Amino acid sequence: MLVKMVMELEDVPGQLLKGLEPIARYGGNIKSIMHQRERKTPLGRLPVMLIFEVRDQATLKRILAALKEAGIRVTQLGEREGEILTTVLLVGHIVHTDIRHTIDQLNAIKGVTVSELNLAVGSMGRESSARMTIAANDRELAQLAISRLQTIAEKKGLLLVTSVEAI
């Protein structure tokens, strides 16, 4: 699950580490850090925007408690749904084998959406290609969508090309 969080830190050394430590301690995987030094708060604090991944809601609660204990003020918190984007290719007689049905099968998984489809129709007699972007709420759901798609592709005689970083 991806979390977007803005915390306010005092502008003295060591503060960033103090804010990151609780996230790391509970296995949070930090994706990006953005300091906004030019946008100090009236109290002279620095807003820091973080995006990180955590296992579940319970873990996030533990992190929030630890931050509070450390005296760190969290000013914004948003769970970013549908934020695991996975790109795959399909090669074969995609249209003939009813791409709509393929997409519906994926969209039927709660927390999974086919967010983009680019189709390149092959020249006469040749196979077509499609690039599909799948949005999922977390890594497990993304994986489930891929394995569902693998099953569909095999049934329909399509070649599925997944990311080298996917399991």
Next chain:
Amino acid sequence: MLVKMVMELEDVPGQLLKGLEPIARYGGNIKSIMHQRERKTPLGRLPVMLIFEVRDQATLKRILAALKEAGIRVTQLGEREGEILTTVLLVGHIVHTDIRHTIDQLNAIKGVTVSELNLAVGSMGRESSARMTIAANDRELAQLAISRLQTIAEKKGLLLVTSVEAI
């Protein structure tokens, strides 16, 4: 020296190799090959566009002779001048140290032209940065331009950042 050449080959296996061999034999460094299969000549020949680098005019003549001997028809031939493009960065008080003079010094080398300059003026009191693209007729001239620029940069207190692939 970069050469652009179009040769016509018969559409049977082995022809491409036959056309490339003389270039390789005389140390030509092939940069790109473009078949234009859809544009067959009325005689059913395939035009192939090549860009390659050779040491000098004499070598090119030897290659042309060898191609003729091998029965390969060369239909277009162009020496591409100013085709070795080198990008460098300069950091320092570029404007104050007279960038015009720096450029003139390079342009004074025959076969070398400063073809592009992008200047990012630093904020108050900070050093500026510039990206310069230098076009040279061959590798030796490009190298000469870089070492000339190095001397100028040292004299003017500028930092010169060259390509990792430059000597």
Next chain:
Amino acid sequence: MRIIIIGFGNLGRGICRAFVEKADFLKRAHGLVPRVVAVADEFGAAVDEKGLDLPRLLKIAEGSGTVVGYPGGKRGKLALDLIDEVSADVVFELTPTNIRTGEPGLSHIKRAMQAGKHVITSNKGPLVVAFKELDALAKKQGVEFRYSASVGGAVPVIGLAKKLLSGNEISEIRGVLNGTTNYILTRMSAEGLPQEIIIREAQELGLAEKDPTLDIDGIDTACKVTILANSVLGINAKLSDVKVVGIRRITPEATRLAHEAGQMIKLVGIARRDRLEVGPKLVPQGHPLAVGGTLNAVTFKLDLAGEISITGFGAGPKETSSSLLGDLIDIHRTLGG
């Protein structure tokens, strides 16, 4: 060191050329004086226990296609007999690969080991068919058995894992292990040409075999995955354990769609303890496996070092002789001979 070379195609000639050109270097840097005492090809053999005149041998072989014309050459002489009869320290087994039977390389290697000779090979066949048997036989006979050139060409994939990353437990090996398919995919993506045309041109340029089936269908990569699984991961894996998909169905449109999304299609071999696989994969630009042309690249996942990747040329007789020579120097060092 006295050397027998079995198979005198591109690789056999390549290593001999390296012996000639680098004689001074090998002596100065490693105290190594390679003496080729016998060479066999499919037609017969050339033998000289005092050491063959390699420039002369190369000239004869390039002219006539066989070493038999070398003074005193033995037409019809069998490699197996040569291995038994000629006294030597190391046998280079460099015959063509047969992935079903492993022959004739498999018999050559066994015979050499039985005769107490060390073996260096680039031949995937025997390794795919009988890795465990050969590994055990080498240990039993107390001889060295090296096959760096069988995976990665000039890229020392196996040595890196076994010698330099030895403190790590390796959980996964992923690699672009076939230069031909990588060349094809790179050009398809860059030029939008159909596969057949690029294959034909690759054949004309000597970058693809006359029958490129083993490359295109991923079998060559699967062989390398099998060898890595056995030699690096210590799994007793067979070629049939690898789930293989080739690149035949990849169209120029597919490479374009990938490119538009900042990705490249690469034929990737994956070896893990729970899964052996070969197939086209999307690789993001800037990824260690996003190498172009005929390059090979391999990434190891490691418990201590995290991830280590290595890249270089996967084929070519000169490039491959880097690995063959590395094996020879290593045996020379190990034995102190």
Next chain:
Amino acid sequence: MRIIIIGFGNLGRGICRAFVEKADFLKRAHGLVPRVVAVADEFGAAVDEKGLDLPRLLKIAEGSGTVVGYPGGKRGKLALDLIDEVSADVVFELTPTNIRTGEPGLSHIKRAMQAGKHVITSNKGPLVVAFKELDALAKKQGVEFRYSASVGGAVPVIGLAKKLLSGNEISEIRGVLNGTTNYILTRMSAEGLPQEIIIREAQELGLAEKDPTLDIDGIDTACKVTILANSVLGINAKLSDVKVVGIRRITPEATRLAHEAGQMIKLVGIARRDRLEVGPKLVPQGHPLAVGGTLNAVTFKLDLAGEISITGFGAGPKETSSSLLGDLIDIHRTLGG
């Protein structure tokens, strides 16, 4: 194997943690049972010829900042005396680097060699100051001397060159060899922030030293270039032979201008027989040296293999223990002990 560890900061603790966590693996895969018989830090030493209880030692050191509190610990005990008095096979020299004098590491290493003990070090100081002397002393005393961790962190740069590419003549080594500056340049380019802010954040994240001068000014990279020149190219080079330019003058605008032209600015170290150099260079995207974050990357130019590149993490106690452990396993193998 009986081991003495001199210096018990991040690296000393890191290798001990690896000994604990990987005890089964080391025994099973390599028949290696590391027994740490003495550890010295700046305050004193802990000694047990039967082998220290490492989990206990780590807990004490992490609590009190020194090993002196270990049962029977000797406050004020000098490392030099320890090296002489305690019977051991290998000494790990892991004290902080001093690039001017090489001390205290230099004295530790010499004393260990004189006492007939093998030496493994990550310490650049002694190597930069006295490479030739130490190399000669090791040979004279017949001991092994390994320093894989001194260049590249977890990336086995020296081993790759010396062990796996040994058949090649190496004409050039180029590398991104400093993780801190690479992290700074990567973030400058991605976020357009000024150097000072990123340095401060890197310090807060533990990615930069309190005094990052040696990194920023290219001195750390120059040390690594010096070590590569000596160990791999066989040149008797000194740190002062390296022409060094750091990254201090690189502005966010410069990284942006580079980015717009499809290039990245990297601090690159170059070692050739005719030139030793460190400086910011433009590296095209997709180039083997175009690695981001704290990654290190090295490319070798070779007469046979053409070009081989290797990439991985250049720092971190766990990552570096990959190299330290690799050296230990290699010594264990070499000695067959």
